[in-house]
Amino acid sequence: MEGGINCEDTNPTxxxxxxxxxKKNGYDHLGSSPRSGAEENEDESERRRHPGVKRACNECxxxxxxxxxxxDPFSHCSRCYRLKLECKIESxxxxxxxxxxxxxxxxxxxxxxxxxLEAQAQGFVMKDSEKTxxxxxxxxYRKTRMLGIEEAVSLSVLKHxxxxxxxxxxxxIENLNLSEEMTNRLFNEFWCCYHPFLPFLSxxxxxxxxxxxxxLLFWAIIAVSARFFADDSGLLTSLSGPLTRLLWTTVGExxxxxxxxxxxxxxxxxxxxxxxxxxxxxxxxxxxxxxTATGIGLHRPNHAQDFSRVSVDLNKEQLHERLTTWAVCxxxxxxxxxxxxxxxxxxxxxxxAAGPTECxxxxxxxxxxxxxxxxxxxxxxxxxxxxxxASDSRGVAGDELRAMLTRVYRREYDDLRASVMSRTGLSQxxxxxxxxxxxxxxxxxxxxxxIIKGYIDDLMGLxxxxxxxxxxxxxxxxxxxxxxxxxxxxxxTNYLLQMIVSACFTLLRLLNSxxxxxxxxxxxxxxxxxxxxxxxxxxxxxxxxxxRLAELMMQMWDRAQTEQxxxxxxxxxxxxxxxxxxxxxxxxxxxxxxxxxSLVYDSIWKWREEFQAQGRSSSEGPTFYLIPFxxxxxxxxxxxxxxxSKNSLQKTGQLQFQQ
Numbered sequence: 296m297e298g299g300i301n302c303e304d305t306n307p308t309x310x311x312x313x314x315x316x317x318k319k320n321g322y323d324h325l326g327s328s329p330r331s332g333a334e335e336n337e338d339e340s341e342r343r344r345h346p347g348v349k350r351a352c353n354e355c356x357x358x359x360x361x362x363x364x365x366x367d368p369f370s371h372c373s374r375c376y377r378l379k380l381e382c383k384i385e386s387x388x389x390x391x392x393x394x395x396x397x398x399x400x401x402x403x404x405x406x407x408x409x410x411x412l413e414a415q416a417q418g419f420v421m422k423d424s425e426k427t428x429x430x431x432x433x434x435x436y437r438k439t440r441m442l443g444i445e446e447a448v449s450l451s452v453l454k455h456x457x458x459x460x461x462x463x464x465x466x467x468i469e470n471l472n473l474s475e476e477m478t479n480r481l482f483n484e485f486w487c488c489y490h491p492f493l494p495f496l497s498x499x500x501x502x503x504x505x506x507x508x509x510x511l512l513f514w515a516i517i518a519v520s521a522r523f524f525a526d527d528s529g530l531l532t533s534l535s536g537p538l539t540r541l542l543w544t545t546v547g548e549x550x551x552x553x554x555x556x557x558x559x560x561x562x563x564x565x566x567x568x569x570x571x572x573x574x575x576x577x578x579x580x581x582x583x584x585x586x587t588a589t590g591i592g593l594h595r596p597n598h599a600q601d602f603s604r605v606s607v608d609l610n611k612e613q614l615h616e617r618l619t620t621w622a623v624c625x626x627x628x629x630x631x632x633x634x635x636x637x638x639x640x641x642x643x644x645x646x647x648a649a650g651p652t653e654c655x656x657x658x659x660x661x662x663x664x665x666x667x668x669x670x671x672x673x674x675x676x677x678x679x680x681x682x683x684x685a686s687d688s689r690g691v692a693g694d695e696l697r698a699m700l701t702r703v704y705r706r707e708y709d710d711l712r713a714s715v716m717s718r719t720g721l722s723q724x725x726x727x728x729x730x731x732x733x734x735x736x737x738x739x740x741x742x743x744x745x746i747i748k749g750y751i752d753d754l755m756g757l758x759x760x761x762x763x764x765x766x767x768x769x770x771x772x773x774x775x776x777x778x779x780x781x782x783x784x785x786x787x788t789n790y791l792l793q794m795i796v797s798a799c800f801t802l803l804r805l806l807n808s809x810x811x812x813x814x815x816x817x818x819x820x821x822x823x824x825x826x827x828x829x830x831x832x833x834x835x836x837x838x839x840x841x842x843r844l845a846e847l848m849m850q851m852w853d854r855a856q857t858e859q860x861x862x863x864x865x866x867x868x869x870x871x872x873x874x875x876x877x878x879x880x881x882x883x884x885x886x887x888x889x890x891x892x893s894l895v896y897d898s899i900w901k902w903r904e905e906f907q908a909q910g911r912s913s914s915e916g917p918t919f920y921l922i923p924f925x926x927x928x929x930x931x932x933x934x935x936x937x938x939x940s941k942n943s944l945q946k947t948g949q950l951q952f953q954q
């Protein structure tokens with residue numbers, strides 16, 4: 296046979312040349328031109344110079360075995376045929392050492408095991424019957440021995456697709472992981488319990504939508520939802536540190552994002568729990584919120600282009616979103632100003648000052664937000680007119696001017712309330728915020744002197760405003776329609792908590808002064824104790840600020856009752872002049888620079904002076920005045936008691952208070 300194989304030759308160069316010539320000769324007979332004798336002689340001499348070489352197949356070369364493969368025409372060797380192996384000859388084939396290959400396989404299998412364990416920790420669920428992964432991994436590896444680690448892991452998961460249930464979304468902040476199921480439950484908690492207090496986000500959007508807008512907004516919603524989350528009571532504690540670091544890192548990056556502003560609105564409305572006012576950054580964050588909002592032009596929604604370096608073309612939905620966010624910023628800023636006794640960084644421009652009938656979509660607000668904004672605008676006017684006197688070092692208006700302003704704003708308050716409450720579709724929370732605004736106005740009575748005309752009338756107006764506000768608060772104590780086991784009160788905002796605290800201190804002062812003979816002491820005492828328990832129900836963690844304030848007020852109440860046992864009887868038989876002198880001394884404020892919250896800070900200052908000084912001088916130590924809650928005598932509350940509140944029993948002892 297022409298071009299036969301010489302088993303004796305081993306020259307690879309000759310093999311390649313002979314193979315080339317054989318292929319060439321094989322094609323020559325297909326051509327139409329006959330070969331010349333000179334060409335045939337040339338080919339014959341070429342074959343003599345480069346004789347053919349017999350080559351073993353790849354599998355036999357790997358094992359260093361004799362191979363009987365036939366190359367031309369190609370025929371499988373007997374060993375590959377017997378073992379059903381792929382028999383082929385490759386010129387670039389190189390043997391692979393078994394030891395190095397086995398070591399590589401072991402390393403990759405170990406990497407596969409680690410990758411699968413990490414996947415299981417991140418949410419993969421594995422059946423008990425398939426916990427032994429080695430056979431499965433080895434089986435897959437035999438079929439994919441040359442794949443990379445990521446490819447092998449993917450193929451392994453596909454082989455066990457009915458054994459793993461991977462969550463569609465997973466969110467992580469530092470070492471805290473949330474599965475899709477947990478995230479959905481937390482968002483449902485937010486929409487059901489917290490959203491009604493500040494309805495400016497869209498419940499129709501999925502959690503991933505808010506995460507894509509801004510991670511801080513997503514985690515702010517999670518933090519608010521975790522306050523009383525029954526499925527994981529320790530979630531808020533675990534989240535506080537990572538969220539705080541994410542917050543200040545974001546602030547340090549000088550953000551200019553609408554969704555960052557939304558996140559701050561939530562964090563200023565429901566701050567992370569703290570134990571002292573000195574570590575509460577809410578007032579600072581409120582300033583950051585307002586400056587960021589004005590920096591991106593939210594206060595001029597129709598002219599966003601003036602605050603951007605790139606072209607801005609807003610549609611109606613985006614325009615309405617910016618307007619709504621700006622309205623909420625002013626509501627939150629006013630809450631922070633009123634609740635902390637600081638000047639509010641609000642900006643009530645033309646679009647917010649216009650009435651609901653003067654704006655058309657998309658420049659019109661939701662009726663609930665519109666009413667809420669009008670209430671806070673009223674509070675802003677009260678604060679600026681009564682507590683922002685440029686001619687006074689403390690900022691308080693003069694006695695006569697303050698009395699006149701109080702009468703004017705009382706009439707405006709009545710007109711505004713009648714106008715707003717005549718609208719349909721408003722929730723109970725609007726009425727609650729109206730009573731809070733009325734209390735904010737009437738708290739100026741503590742700045743009056745007893746010699747001023749109408750002093751007693753102002754105190755009586757303060758008493759009525761305080762009772763009206765607490766009545767509305769206790770209505771939130773009733774179980775909600777969506778969850779009959781829980782009330783709405785525990786989900787209240789930080790502003791409502793601060794107003795409840797101011798109402799408690801108001802009752803504490805009035806009931807332990809000469810003014811007590813003009814009011815129903817028993818009813819006021821009952822309201823005071825119920826308000827204390829309302830504060831405890833809003834407390835998120837043990838020893839947080841609401842819990843400590845409630846304990847502080849109970850200490851002051853017990854001490855005052857001890858001192859008033861004899862003095863009250865004397866006041867009952869005294870004339871009006873003696874009563875007025877006594878009231879002036881007991882109701883006088885030393886702290887007068889915290890606006891309507893001056894009463895709260897003045898009371899805390901007095902507590903520090905009296906109780907801590909006496910505690911240091913007492914041989915029993917300062918804990919002498921830590922009166923157990925269950926030892927306090929209390930009268931019947933002015934609302935129906937609920938006996939199934941486990942948390943309130945643990946915190947308060949005898950009196951049941953539905954949270």
